[in-house]
Amino acid sequence: MAGKSKRQIILEAAARSFRDKGYQATSMRDLADAISLKASSLYNHIGSKQEILRDICFDNANRFLSGMDDIDGQNIGPLEKIKALIELHIQVATEDITSVTAFNDEWRHLEDPDLSAFIQLRRNYENRFKKILETGMQTGVLTPTDPTVALYTLLSSVRWLYDWYKPERKPGLDLIRQQITSLLLKGLCQ
Amino acid sequence: MAGKSKRQIILEAAARSFRDKGYQATSMRDLADAISLKASSLYNHIGSKQEILRDICFDNANRFLSGMDDIDGQNIGPLEKIKALIELHIQVATEDITSVTAFNDEWRHLEDPDLSAFIQLRRNYENRFKKILETGMQTGVLTPTDPTVALYTLLSSVRWLYDWYKPERKPGLDLIRQQITSLLLKGLCQ
DNA sequence: AAAGTACGAATGACTGTTCGTAAGAAAAAG
């Protein structure tokens, strides 16, 4: 029933440590300590520290991209798509806080060619999002504004969710989701 | 006319490097190279690497706090205060991009007691902001929502400005300021 | 017998910082 491979355990401990201290400040000895191993033993399960970061970053990138595939493929209006995308971000950010942190803050410590590949993925995602916004403005369902400004204001506001969201705190997840989407959609429309 | 002390030059180079690579990944030798010095020479002008970070973080914290003092002290309604605060964030984030980056991302590498002091300053700022939001909701000028959710959504959306704002790019600063404040205020009201 | 895993020791590279020293600028004294 345990079923978690040691590799997975390492990845999760790494994500947690990257969140708390950052990639550079996390030593392989710290990481090994956290799961009661010695640093040299880690290398029986992973190839390098950089490989850990790469796995975390691209795993999370794919969660966003496959979410985008789902939503953008549906036959619904741009407003519904944007609402679904905002909820996707809230969903991903709250269901696996540690990974998303690493994904948000630590990707810049990737080394080329991974760094370039990651930036490329990100850009693609943003462009698809922006296109949906533009469609919404053309069909009149959104207030015409600069789509870049709208896009980044949107993305930024959900990007830091992991930073202040505490699962045990008062405003429950449902309330948060409802109020954030409401605030942003009201801001975009009319 | 030059007038820039070497200390200031070091601080600015450090802010730039912290933005590009992070505090931990910036070595004193990197930093010295960037301004054509040797690492040991830096210590004629600064006390330690940690002191550089402290200066950058608290300098920027004070810019926000004194802005808050100005705005909160004026005899205007909560809506006008919020508008002014959003514009303050946009102003600070765009006029000194590098410092704000360090301020946003690198403060967690402060060591105690500075770390605690910084967190305290930040919390005070957020509480004052939250109180303005609550006043606005009580007087009916803002839609009643959870003030914490509203606060962080607001702060987050301007927090990442430095990340995508490019002074030379198409949407000019005036347009950006106008559209962001419009989007957020529309989202909060009614 | 074979494969997978954990460990200690060692590697070379890099870290922030200190120190003695030498060169230069500024200030003081002649």
Next chain:
DNA sequence: CTTTTTCTTACGAACAGTCATTCGTACTTT
């Protein structure tokens, strides 16, 4: 205007420590 003293700055060498990673070896599970 000189000469001498003081202050500031830059540098190379060295420090003790940490870093990711490798390797040979032993233990455990197939």
